[in-house]
Amino acid sequence: MQDLLRLFFLLTASSALALNESAPRCRCLYGDACWPTTSDFSSLQSQISQPLIYPIPTASGCYPLSSPSGNCTDIQANSYNGTWRADRPGSMDIYNYESFIFRNGSISACYLNTTLGVPCEQGNVPVIGVDARSVSDVQVAVKFAASHNLRIAIKNTGHDYAGRSAARNSFMLWTHHLNNITLNSTFVPEGAPSTEIYNAITVGSGVLWNDAYNAVAAQGRMLIGGLSAGGSVGAAGGWLQGGGHSAFAPLHGLGVDNVIEIKLVTAAGEYLTANTHQHSDLFWALRGGGGGTWGVLTSVTYQTHPTFPITTVFFNATATNTAVMKKLFTEFVRIHPALSAASFGGYATPANTSLNLFYNLPNGTDSRANASFESFFGLANNLTAEGLEIAAQETGTYDSFDQWYQSIFANTTGDAGIVELASRLLPTALFAEDEYEAFADKLFTIAGDGIVWNFVSGGAVSKVDPESTGLNPAWRESLVEAVWGAEWDEGATYSEIERSRAELAATMAQVSAIMPGAGSYFNEGSLFEPTPKQTYFGSHYDRLKEIKDEYDPNGLFIVGAGVGSDEWVDDLNCRRSD
Template sequence: MQRLLSLFPFPLLALNQSTPLCRCLYGDACWPTTSDFSSLQSQISRPLIYPIPTASACYPLSSPSENCTDIQTNWHNGTWRAGHPGSMDSTNYESFISRNGSISACYVNTTLGVPCEQGNVPVIGVDARSVSDVQAAVKFAASHNLRVAIKNTGHDFTGRSAARNSFMIWTHHLNNITLNPTFVPEGAPAMETYDAITIGSGVIWNDAYNAVAAQGRMLIGGISAGGSVGAAGGWLQGGGHSAFSPLHGLGVDNVIEIKLVTAAGEYLTANAHQHSDLFWALRGGGGGTWGVLTSVTYQTHPTFPVTTVFFNATATNTTVIKKLFTEFVRIHPALSTASFGGYAIATSTSLNFLYSLPNGTDARANASFDSFFGLARSLAVEGLEIATQETGTYDSFNQWFQSIFQTIPTDGGIVELASRLLPTVLFAEDEYEAFADKLFTVAGYQIIWNFVAGGAVSKVDPDSTGLNPAWRESLVEAIWGVRWNEGATYSEIERMRAWLAATMEQVSAIMPGAGSYFNEVRHETGSLFEPTPKETYFGSHYDRLKEIKDEYDPNGLFIVGAGVGSDEWVDDLNCRRSD
């Protein structure tokens, strides 16, 4: 192991190991010995893995391996990345920025002339193929006081599935899928049945959608390019939204049962009848916090035809786009009532969206946008150019998904995000105009507009799950962010982060106390980017979540940035606070 890791000459973190308050990291005197790892190897079904940064095969520059071409070709392919333990979908989280501003990374752009280093990628781990593998990994990490990173696909906008000098539990190959039209949760009465799908924690949404489509069903899941987001991990634990959440609710509203390994190495079934407190926490309390999920069971729904409205317009005059954006905001309460959902992007010079109506028709969809389309046509004299305005109907949810999102299998890239859940009250007739103006002005060059709340989401008792109650009072999730190129300097990155933090303050001033989606935010080590993470991410549920956390993980084996209990640890999450 030492020989393999020496290929990446990264500096080691220096910790004072005289105190038991700190995790044991690679390079520390307490790090498990070769004999310790041999003992672990004897307990698991597959060889230990040594994750390496994605671009490693392109180094050394003098003699890259044949795999370098494959890496360059698939660099932005999320499904391909999910199959590599060292790969994160947001590539910036493979890198590590130290407090002195130095950057440890491995760039695919080899012309930068920067050596390939381990960065934020864990150094060793278990490729879990069974529950017993997971249990062995968890018990080993706990007994040696290791920093743990849990990873299924690496789709994480905050980098919680990687950690520098850590031990990885990789669940990517727990990918069994079982369909059961009469599923009974453990401990439930025999008459409590669901048409359900049980998926291992390594399954991606595209495979889950295809499995239920064969039975004429659909399920609420993540909508992303290529469908490569993990279906039974952080997506669910953070809340889990979909373009069809206004019809059938969020992921946490559709899960029936969760099986996981806790910090004590116990294999538990959590549902409404067994470990119901943990089941409550798992539904919205944040990924990487409660244990290692091994499988999740969701209820499925009959599939339906989907009518989709595509629209794209541009203008060089910002005032024209702002007028159109204001009308776009105004019509959302009515769109919510009709069960529309979807995604939009607004910039200072463009507005485009893809909104979908289940069980709809072209006529109904066009009627819902009549006033918006009328305004768009009238703005032509002021310079608005409508590039696309069309509707299309698909026979089923899966046909809709495969036709649109499988044609854009591009993921990956450097991105850091800010987000806010937009309360429904701000869309009222006497509020929307001022609200739209302020949001458009503050958020800057681009707003990603996820219309994934309202409708069925708002009809669920806010206290029935551990999810931030703000979700039940909101209509839209707004996201904006920053990107930079590989090789950007520390000062360049910090300048963009400062802009992101400033806009977050301004947006917070527009809607004080508004919540945020735990899965789509930036939380960088040492950052004051989100000054009140407990309230923003978990709302009034935080105290109860913390009580449950202390019961099932009293030693804090599973700690992630901004997660429940993380405030008891210093910024790098390697040592407990002494105060």
């Protein structure tokens, strides 16, 4: 049947092209004459289960200054709390994306810092939307957006490092309250033989990882998911569609390697089940083709795994002498292939004057962990004579994933802020015995104040067939995801923001010179990548674009640097004329 459908789409491609050519070249935005009328929105309201929402920027309750409309004390106290922000449709975890920069450099924003004396404006926050509580709500909202040619923004938690879940003067589809969780130890995917059985969890697209972990922990299980302060990342949205990394991916693979089935609403308003047996082409694209591109996910089913004890290695050292730190960094790079072979994974922040890490060994012991780090610890202790100061060098043992997670992530909240990222997937080949010293030397020269060093690939990630999912094949050839960031103060001018962006771009140009053609993580990359097709999708882009054109021929779902976005001008509101 799928082959017949593909043939149908091929035969009707010319008709679809004609439709695209006759369709409006620009989206209808709030303030345009084409914007839906009050009557239109009343009709929409009559078809959905909840009142229409009118998202506002996070700090709106602090304005007007003479008589604030909300509890400003509460807003400012919770401004760095990602879970608190997730409950508010207009809030972004990375809150620079609540602001909008015009072509002339002026900025529309609503700042938490009320002393700046800037009036509160809507910025980049959508103006109206649907609080979806059912598949029907999603279908109605999608059809409404399509029929009125609206710019649509799909948002769950707002934990989004590229701001893809917000858009100025747009229509929001808020999935945060699609939060059902179902555990099934004998799950069989739709269309699969009865012998294909998984111990699984199905999560609605509004479920946070914190809640998903708690659900499986009660059964002595764990699953591969996002790890962030307070667990505020959504379990069934952009994290998965971008690839989905984890400190335990080297043991069990990435998120895209653990998903069994996805249910979604397409641009045509159809409710589909995608797995390896039904709509397998779409299932392939959803696993790595980028969030906000293929449809609105309503639920995702993941396989779960038996829990296991974890031994975590903690290390923290500083040195004012960069030559000393460079020696330690070189050894740090050298040991990674062996750590990967042992299924270690985790996070580090190497810099010119410091190195912090916490790496995790599943099913490990203190003695095994210490043996894996023996040469590194030995060098570190020897370097104390040259000025290295070791603040922490220890291991901690946890009985289960849940105990580890509760100890390190569950009760923390401070993950919101202002930042733009760029990243590279560091190829495993550069860690080889005859390459690592030169590689470490070059990388250290541009480490500066620090690299976010996510040791989340290699191991099981590298053993998956690169063609089995739509994920950039560069993931299968990498050992580490390295991330750099640009930051600025709230209220910064356009020129100050551009200066920070230029510094980030210069750093990434240096990184690219070390590893030409290296890939990047779609969820933690830059919107200003010079070659986003190659960097984010690699050799899979052309196939992804074919699938995109099949399921979304009119480009209803378009996001920054996503599949098909090159056909739109920079603000993604109008198609290119060429």
